[in-house]
Amino acid sequence: MTSQTTIHLTINGRDHSLNVEPRVTLLDALRDRLDLTGTKKGCDHGQCGACTVHVDGERVLACLTLAAQVEGREITTIEGLAGADGTLDAVQAAFLEQDAFQCGYCTPGQIMSAVACIREGHANSDDEIREYMAGNLCRCGAYPNIVAAVRQAALEVVS
Amino acid sequence: MRDFSYVRANSIEAARKAAALPGAMLLAGGTTLVDLAKCGVAQPETVVDITHLKGLDTISVDASHATLGALAKMSHVADHAGIKSHFPAVSEALWQAASAQLRNMATVGGNLMQRTRCPYFRDPSNFSACNKREPGSGCSAIGGVTRGHAVLGTSQACIAMYPGDLATALVAFDATVHLGQRVLKVDDFFLLPGDTPEREHDIRAGEMITAIEIPGSAAARRSTYLKVRDRQSYEFAAARAAVGLELEADGRTIRDLRVALGGVATKPWRARAVEEALKGKVLDEDTVRKASGLAMEGAVDHGANHYKIELAPRVVARAILKLGETA
DSSP states (O other), X not given: OOOOEEEEEEETTEEEXXXXXXXXXXHHIIIIISOOTTSOOSSSSSSSOTTEEEETXXXXXXXXXXXXXXXXXXXXOGGGTSOTTOOOOHHHHHHXXXXXXXXXXXXXXXXXXXXXXXXXXXXXXXXXXXXXXXXXXXXXXXXXXXXXXXXXXXXXXXX | OOOOEEEEOSSHHHHHHHHHSTTEEEESSOTTHHHHHHHTSOOOSEEEEOTTOSSOOOEEEOSSEEEEETTOBHHHHHHOHHHHHHOHHHHHHHHTSSOHHHHHHOBHHHHHTOOOOOTTTTOTTTOOOBTTTSTTSOBSSTTXXXXXXXXXXXXXXXXXXXXXXXXXXXXXXXXXXXXXXXXXXXXXXXXXXXXOTTOOBOOOTTOOOOEEEEEOOHHXXXXXEEEEOSSSSSSOOSEEEEEEEEEOTTSSBEEEEEEEEESXXXXXXXXXXXXXXXXXXBXXXXXXXXXXXXXXXXXXXXXXXXXXXXXHHHHHHHHHHHHHTXX
């Protein structure tokens, strides 16, 4: 029973229309249908955070979100973070400056999570950053530099 | 994941009707349902999306009670100023659950329907025996790796641990769950496995959780949630306790005490024996530690989870003593 349904998604300010099976996740729609491969597939079970995107400004996991479910919502992916002229978001710049990655696979999810973490007001101390960034795993263990990058970006965004 | 058809409900009534049909399941945050569909555990024929319903995500709090709309997000309830001041244990239980991303997706109504994390339940391709999944097929956990399994409320059929944080705090404060016509105590909403571990909730076809209500009390205002786990964050509990305390005017005699346990039981576990043993007593460490041991009455371990029988009373005692210091 492969029923197709037509859905309309607003991603990084652009409208997209696509036919999908209802079981298709937002993550697979982004990567396989819309060629937005910045959002990574890690565990595909909501345990690693690599697929973190924003829906209506809040960080969520694209792997456990059905594409059909977020019709009409504003979706932002890592591709939509920098300015139109290519100016990096403060968190992207801080990740570069602090060398907050090794292999880089978890990085888009880390950055999307960090942008939201700062916006939520949960980046006031290193302990709070560690707690509220706990949903993003880094198998290379770049955590000290990730915390440093979030701390730096939080200061820049507030000031 | 097997394919399914998708229905977006535009009213509570339409959602109830659609969900009552055979093979249909309600979809809220999706953090359990989509995950279990990928594992091959949940096999819905129809998914009824209720996330576009209006007005079901309201959070209202005053001194007498809190009402949480079923679709209120875990993160929003955790950060709500009224919940933090009148029901701190509820806020703490929520922000210590899962991750920030999952808490932004998961709803409090859906959270009550969260299934166990028993690895045998979650893995049908490697473990065909699971009474919760396939009634009568046996239990792969009994005789297996049991470090994360329950010691309270177990049966010959199932020892799966109930994983949720929120409900542990809810049962401590006599919260109720609204199902349309019926209103049940959260404690009664969750069922013991007994001979029917496949049935985890007292919910009927055509019913849907619309709200959770928590009565206010002095004990709820002075409450805390202590979660002990293998790593500091983003982990299920080895043992956890929601505790509320009210002292007499003398500042040392216990007038009211609420204790609920988690991470050790097959459902959210109210420890009334501990409460009764301590009411009217002067709060001191020896008395509290002795009484906390009563929480483990009837506990049965399966080897690797034996440590929980020692750990859980210490968690209860630490939580009560911590509250005693905050006078």
